[in-house]
Amino acid sequence: MKLATWNVNSLNVRLPQVLTWLEVHQPDVLALQETKLEDHRFPVAELEACGYTAAYSGQKAYNGVALLSRLPLEDVQVGVPGLDDDQRRVLAATVGPVRVVCLYVPNGQAVGSEKYQYKLDWLRAVRVWLADELHRHSHLAVMGDFNVAPEDRDVHSPSRWAGQVLVSPPERAAFQALLEVGLQDAFRLFPQPERVFSWWNYGRLAFARNWGLRIDHVLVSSALAGPCRSCAVDPAPRAHERPSDHAPVLATFDL
Numbered sequence: 213m214k215l216a217t218w219n220v221n222s223l224n225v226r227l228p229q230v231l232t233w234l235e236v237h238q239p240d241v242l243a244l245q246e247t248k249l250e251d252h253r254f255p256v257a258e259l260e261a262c263g264y265t266a267a268y269s270g271q272k273a274y275n276g277v278a279l280l281s282r283l284p285l286e287d288v289q290v291g292v293p294g295l296d297d298d299q300r301r302v303l304a305a306t307v308g309p310v311r312v313v314c315l316y317v318p319n320g321q322a323v324g325s326e327k328y329q330y331k332l333d334w335l336r337a338v339r340v341w342l343a344d345e346l347h348r349h350s351h352l353a354v355m356g357d358f359n360v361a362p363e364d365r366d367v368h369s370p371s372r373w374a375g376q377v378l379v380s381p382p383e384r385a386a387f388q389a390l391l392e393v394g395l396q397d398a399f400r401l402f403p404q405p406e407r408v409f410s411w412w413n414y415g416r417l418a419f420a421r422n423w424g425l426r427i428d429h430v431l432v433s434s435a436l437a438g439p440c441r442s443c444a445v446d447p448a449p450r451a452h453e454r455p456s457d458h459a460p461v462l463a464t465f466d467l
Contacts, residue, residue, distance in 0.1 A: 214239040217355035219458035243314035247276030311349035315356035335386040366426035395431040398443035
């Protein structure tokens, strides 16, 4: 089984790239973030022609999440139960034996800002919900743009980024708290090359210089960590014309 995640930064703009990537890699499930589409504009027909059904939760111009699957999507959950939040950031569904959660974690804007506090509060609420999901679903995969680089090795220049949003100690602690409910970072289950990132700023030739951060993750329960056979970032789409600023992350499992 192949599970993947990709912040496409506008599905309307990036749809041809997504369709090509699906054809090449054939994931069983692809979680999308920042679709930036209202639901009535979601490209259902184009994806069905490529062999994928979809669940989606979007809004105009920003946010938006989706799950694309070659298998039926069952028990679909939109948002976090009990969390009063009109931003479309969370979508979950059961696909075969796996409960898949797609997250688009708030960026946080700047340390100390209202949006930063919203991010930390949001992550606390998600942690409580994920603990319950894990209690109900032993095979749990939580994928998406977490907007957190967990460690200094996930940052191209830790000294330049020290104390900034995406790498601040409270954000990293919130990410660690997600792991502590019983999840593991699939990427770190395997030896990895140095300086592997999943996001690069559009400016300052950041991608060409590999000035990036690893902020897109696939977190898995222990029942999925065992059969996980690989997890890697695919930087190729970031080199396309008009790319997303994020690259896909793909994990494979013997299921």
